[in-house]
Amino acid sequence: MNADYLIVGQGIAGSVLAWTLDQRGKKVVLVNASQRPSASMAAAGIFNPLTGKKLVRTWKADVLFPYLHRFYGDIGKQLGVPLLHSSTIYRPYRSVEEQNTYLAQTADEGIRQYVLEPVDDQTYAPYIRNPYGGLAVTQSGWLDVPVFLEVIRTFFREKEQYIEAVFDYKEVEISEKAVFWQGQTFDKLIVCEGPYASQNPWFDWLPYNPVKGQTLDVEMDQYGISDIVNQGVFIMPVQSNCYRVGATYTWHDIDWQTTEDGKAFLEQKLQPLLKVPYRVVGQRVGIRPATKDRRPLIGLHPAFSTLGIFNGLGTKGVSLAPFFAGQFADFLEGRKELDPEVNIARSFSLYYSGKKDV
Known part of the structure; x- marks a missing residue:
């Protein structure tokens, strides 16, 4: 051939x-x-135009995101399988200072185009702690990798x-x-x-610079949020009552083994955020091909x-x-x-x- x-x-x-x-x-x-x-x-397959604690616009977001929506959408239609799941990413503010900082940043048109207003914080309040409200990022979601x-x-x-x-x-x-x-x-x-x-x-x-990352698979029976939530860790709905939580970032001990330290780190981030009980049912590890x-x-x-x-x-x-x-x-x-x-x-x-x- x-x-x-x-x-x-x-x-x-x-x-x-x-x-x-x-x-x-x-x-x-x-x-x-x-x-x-x-x-x-x-x-996890998440795509997000606004990332990091400082709310930075993803590199080349203005061209990448329209392109990816068309690309995966076209494949899904051609092959008859839904692949792309659009989802708002809700980012609860950690403090009044962070709230003020983020709201000031949304005056920038480059940021504002990816922000949903107004935000219905009460929709999220029964399930996560968001006493200061939160920011909702649009044009985001996840690919079923x-x-x-x-x-x-x-x-x-x-x-x-x-x-x-x-x-x-x-x-x-x-x-x-x-x-x-x-x-x-x-x-x-x-x-x-x-x-x-x-x-x-x-x-x-x-010049490779691989990064090890771990995520948890969790089940929650009383969690009623269909969007991705991101504050220190992300909580991503996968299917009914099943969610992915992540992720860790480490540049040492680069191997394919899950660790108790990784699990503990993610749970330390997750527990203060959640108001409802959860149970860990799995753990995953990947080595990101970073540079x-x-x-x-x-x-x-x-x-x-x-x-x-x-x-x-x-x-x-x-x-x-x-x-x-x-x-x-x-x-x-x-x-x-x-x-x-x-x-x-x-x-x-x-x-x-x-x-x-x-």
Whole structure:
């Protein structure tokens, strides 16, 4: 089977890129080891235009969010599976000072366009502590990541363009015009391996900064909020009486093991916020493929134009992937240049200083 692209990894990044290229008429083969631990499978899938304690507008939110709504909405319609769940994100104020600060910030049009007014604080009051009221963020919600990954996998499997395997780099032969793997020829090989990319011999020189994150699965019988609530931790409705709570952020002990410390941290944040009882029924862990400058790693290898990478989407993969997959596809087709902030050319000095041999 010869194809235009061989994509390694079928997390959020690989799935979005594969779909983008397929819809442009390219033949794509996906290789994925679905039994390996995956950052995407642990991700809550939340997209949020206003983040952080200081209420900062997400980088490029004005282009990312309209794009992602269209992208996932179109896939859902085409495949007949609802994937995107729009939801207000309610942020209870921690103090009068925070209330005043946030309200002052909403005078900025860049912030105000993502804020819902007025807010019905009394709707939330029976279930969470919000004595100072709260801010409601719009154009937000969550992607059902496991379902999204499954429908993409099924789509390519039915086209006989999905291979379940642990990819062996030693089986690849690279030339200036093509990539050869298991008797097949591809115009380009693009790796979308998430946290495993740091082990890739072609791209291990890039400035990765993986972040371990843990979440809890909880059940609540008396919780009546259908929106996402976020104050120190997020509470995200998943289905009837089932919720996801998260998340932790650690840059040490980067492994796929859940910890009692992680559970305790999340419960310490959750308990003062909730007014109703809950029970923990599960715990998840993921390693986010973050980078040192908090920007994605996208582009072609400095020595081999047939090798590419689409990675480093960090905690915002759901919102970043659609727009930049489209931009990367344009770049691969010779239509336009990549945004310099995401192009791995910004890190080529690391490759040359290490004199990396491939």
